[in-house]
Amino acid sequence: MNTSQPASLAWFARHEISLVWRDWLSMMTAGKRSREPLVAVAVLVFAALIHLLAYFLVAPLARAGIVPDKGTLALVTGSAFLSWTLMLSQAMESVTRAFYARADLDLILSSPASARRLFAIRIGAIALSTLLLAMLLAGPFINALALYGGLRWLAAYGVLSAMAAVSAAFAVALTVGLFRALGPRRTRLIAQIVAAVVGAAFVIGVQAAAILSTGSISRLSALRSEAFVSRMPELASLLWSPARAAMGDMTALAVVLGGSLILLGLAITVFAPRFGEHVIAASSVSFSPKEARRRVPGFRAASTKRALRRKEWMLLRRDPWLVSQSLMQVLYLLPPALLLWRNYGEDIGTLMILVPVLVMASGQLAGGLAWLAVSGEDAPDLVASAPISARAIIQAKIEAVLITIAVIVAPFLIALAFAVPRLALAAGLGIAVSAASATLIQIWFRAQAKRSNFRRRQISSRVATLAEALSSILWAGTAAVAAAGLLWLAIAPAVLTPALLAVTWMIRPRPADTA
Amino acid sequence: MSPPSVALEIKGLKKSFDRPAVDGLDLTIRGGEFYALLGPNGAGKTTTLRMVAGLLRPDDGSISVFGIDALQDPIEAKRVTAWVSDEPMIYDKLTPYEYLEFVAGLWSIDAASAEQRARELIAWLGLDPHAHERCQGFSKGMRQKVALAGALVHEPRLIILDEPLTGLDAGSARQVKDVLVQRVRGGVTVIMTTHILEVAERMAERIGVIDKGRLIAQGTLDELRRQAGKDGSSLEDIFLDLVAEQSDAA
Numbered sequence: 163m164n165t166s167q168p169a170s171l172a173w174f175a176r177h178e179i180s181l182v183w184r185d186w187l188s189m190m191t192a193g194k195r196s197r198e199p200l201v202a203v204a205v206l207v208f209a210a211l212i213h214l215l216a217y218f219l220v221a222p223l224a225r226a227g228i229v230p231d232k233g234t235l236a237l238v239t240g241s242a243f244l245s246w247t248l249m250l251s252q253a254m255e256s257v258t259r260a261f262y263a264r265a266d267l268d269l270i271l272s273s274p275a276s277a278r279r280l281f282a283i284r285i286g287a288i289a290l291s292t293l294l295l296a297m298l299l300a301g302p303f304i305n306a307l308a309l310y311g312g313l314r315w316l317a318a319y320g321v322l323s324a325m326a327a328v329s330a331a332f333a334v335a336l337t338v339g340l341f342r343a344l345g346p347r348r349t350r351l352i353a354q355i356v357a358a359v360v361g362a363a364f365v366i367g368v369q370a371a372a373i374l375s376t377g378s379i380s381r382l383s384a385l386r387s388e389a390f391v392s393r394m395p396e397l398a399s400l401l402w403s404p405a406r407a408a409m410g411d412m413t414a415l416a417v418v419l420g421g422s423l424i425l426l427g428l429a430i431t432v433f434a435p436r437f438g439e440h441v442i443a444a445s446s447v448s449f450s451p452k453e454a455r456r457r458v459p460g461f462r463a464a465s466t467k468r469a470l471r472r473k474e475w476m477l478l479r480r481d482p483w484l485v486s487q488s489l490m491q492v493l494y495l496l497p498p499a500l501l502l503w504r505n506y507g508e509d510i511g512t513l514m515i516l517v518p519v520l521v522m523a524s525g526q527l528a529g530g531l532a533w534l535a536v537s538g539e540d541a542p543d544l545v546a547s548a549p550i551s552a553r554a555i556i557q558a559k560i561e562a563v564l565i566t567i568a569v570i571v572a573p574f575l576i577a578l579a580f581a582v583p584r585l586a587l588a589a590g591l592g593i594a595v596s597a598a599s600a601t602l603i604q605i606w607f608r609a610q611a612k613r614s615n616f617r618r619r620q621i622s623s624r625v626a627t628l629a630e631a632l633s634s635i636l637w638a639g640t641a642a643v644a645a646a647g648l649l650w651l652a653i654a655p656a657v658l659t660p661a662l663l664a665v666t667w668m669i670r671p672r673p674a675d676t677a
Numbered sequence: 678m679s680p681p682s683v684a685l686e687i688k689g690l691k692k693s694f695d696r697p698a699v700d701g702l703d704l705t706i707r708g709g710e711f712y713a714l715l716g717p718n719g720a721g722k723t724t725t726l727r728m729v730a731g732l733l734r735p736d737d738g739s740i741s742v743f744g745i746d747a748l749q750d751p752i753e754a755k756r757v758t759a760w761v762s763d764e765p766m767i768y769d770k771l772t773p774y775e776y777l778e779f780v781a782g783l784w785s786i787d788a789a790s791a792e793q794r795a796r797e798l799i800a801w802l803g804l805d806p807h808a809h810e811r812c813q814g815f816s817k818g819m820r821q822k823v824a825l826a827g828a829l830v831h832e833p834r835l836i837i838l839d840e841p842l843t844g845l846d847a848g849s850a851r852q853v854k855d856v857l858v859q860r861v862r863g864g865v866t867v868i869m870t871t872h873i874l875e876v877a878e879r880m881a882e883r884i885g886v887i888d889k890g891r892l893i894a895q896g897t898l899d900e901l902r903r904q905a906g907k908d909g910s911s912l913e914d915i916f917l918d919l920v921a922e923q924s925d926a927a
Binding site: 460461462463464465466468469470472473476477480481540541542543544545546547548549550551 | 730731732752753755756758759760762766767768769770771775778779780781782783784785787788789791792795811827
């Protein structure tokens with residue numbers, strides 16, 4: 163393919179790959195080229211660690227021999243579908259960005275080059291980037307299976323490619339469908355919310371099914387359960403083709419791969435020529451919603467801190483995309499809520515599972531909200547130039563975050579308090595320290611950013627992300643052990659977490675040079 | 678009440694990043710004065726004003742705002758100061774009306790009087806039709822007007838504006854200028870940086886020229902003409918000569 167022929171497919175492909183690569187590299191290195199060797203080492207270490215994890219998880223199974231019976235096929239198919247929903251979610255995000263991010267589109271659309279070719283390449287690039295992310299996570303497991311279960315398992319990479327192609331095709335079709343049905347103004351928001359919910363819906367659905375059928379929160383137990391497997395079609399069904407293909411059935415692989423590529427090709431042929439029109443339509447719409455308010459309330463008297471808290475809540479409430487992103491953890495609380503409802507007053511052992519889940523979710527949620535309030539401040543100069551101390555500003559923002567968490571978890575804690583007060587106490591304390599720890603970490607590592615970069619916040623400081631996750635896990639562990647009545651055992655993680663926070667505080671970046 | 682004789686007094690102000698940005702700056706601005714601070718790119722104008730607004734801590738020197746030591750008592754100094762940057766600091770998800778309510782809360786202004794003032798400002802700046810629309814999608818001019826209304830709603834005695842007219846159309850620029858002139862007539866002190874020298878020439882009572890972090894000239898337009906030995910020249914000619922002289926001297 164001649165990539166030097168201007169405006170050809172290959173030329174656009176080279177341009178896109180170069181942009182994607184530079185964007186990824188800049189994201190990983192925070193724009194500092196000196197960090198490239200460090201990033202390379204980190205990627206290798208991450209790959210080694212995830213291979214090690216994969217080895218421990220799947221090598222024993224692979225050595226024992228995996229038989230393609232109905233149970234195995236159901237498990238593989240269910241797991242693949244779980245992964246596919248996440249891939250679809252990612253692809254929808256990418257398609258929405260392609261519609262609404264202007265970037266270089268003004269230049270390209272105003273040039274005599276064929277926009278159809280560019281969008282064909284961009285749809286292909288969406289499939290490719292979705293595949294790369296999936297490979298990063300699933301690759302080590304496939305490698306371990308191939309090493310200990312036979313090379314036939316390498317066919318799973320083909321299935322992964324097919325899943326990426328189908329997710330890109332579906333994402334384009336869904337987004338264009340939304341665009342035509344709802345118009346450009348609503349599509350951006352709805353598509354982003356759908357993308358977020360799609361990623362979580364199936365996981366939550368399977369967990370809910372597991373709770374209702376087996377009383378367990380485990381997704382795997384649901385997919386393995388007798389009830390589930392017995393309802394599945396017979397072995398000869400086409401439904402099992404992807405699973406069979408992943409396990410090395412070459413005919414099935416050819417069908418799956420061929421079918422998916424045809425689907426992607428169709429999506430490109432049908433939608434790429436119209437993409438340019440949609441992009442132009444998206445750029446010509448005003449996103450300023452008119453407030454159809456019958457009565458405008460007068461100014462409410464407020465202290466400085468109250469004004470700040472109210473502003474944080476108002477901004478969050480008015481941004482459904484941010485709500486859908488930051489409150490994703492709340493969606494994951496639905497299965498525990500179901501568990502609580504199902505076992506209320508009956509099974510203390512099962513209710514105990516709620517304690518670490520609530521503590522962990524609160525920590526993660528607090529981290530996200532604290533990032534929005536502290537780093538995602540849209541008018542930092544305005545707030546800093548107001549007659550209020552920096553400490554009071556931070557206090558008000560912490561209060562805004564912690565009150566939000568309290569409102570979300572209160573129903574769980576109240577219900578738990580009536581059922582098993584000891585569990586409610588452990589959960590309440592765990593939630594408080596977990597949320598406070600995550601908030602503190604976000605304050606120590608604050609860096610001015612746009613709220614729209616919320617999903618990329620983990621990239622800006624990997625130390626903060628890691629510390630936040632570890633502190634949430636450790637507090638969840640502490641609370642779980644304490645809830646089980648093993649107070650002595652809880653001492654170890656309870657001591658370890660403040661130590662982790664102390665280390666995180668010591669390696670925090672130098673405070674910004676502000677007054 | 679007549680304005681105090683000195684609104685802002687800066688002495689020996691220093692701030693370095695990789696190199697000195699402000700290098701021993703001395704500056705005195707009288708109360709009720711419209712002062713334009715000019716200088717080439719990177720001269721230290723914005724750094725100086727950010728230090729006055731309490732957004733940046735100086736390495737050395739002193740800043741006094743209406744007799745309040747802004748480094749010792751920043752809260753009190755901020756209470757009488759407003760800062761407007763070239764990039765309007767507003768929230769996309771708030772309406773102009775809600776934004777002004779938030780700013781009034783930040784400055785702890787009585788709700789009833791703040792609301793009255795907000796309504797006047799919204800009408801005055803021609804924001805009435807958009808007062809209850811969220812700011813997302815507003816043009817640069819409208820955003821700047823909302824930010825300016827925010828700066829005025831708490832009735833500051835000192836307004837600091839960094840390139841407030843950049844990117845505004847003629848109508849919006851006129852409205853902003855009219856508001857500033859009206860405030861100065863009411864006794865408020867305005868300090869403004871601008872690259873539009875005609876604006877400084879027409880609006881400012883005194884003009885300061887800063888280069889390499891130091892004040893190289895200051896005075897009324899006539900005083901600057903005399904200083905440069907160029908009677909009848911435009912501010913642009915004087916400014917370019919002063920900066921060129923400074924470069925030659927370096």
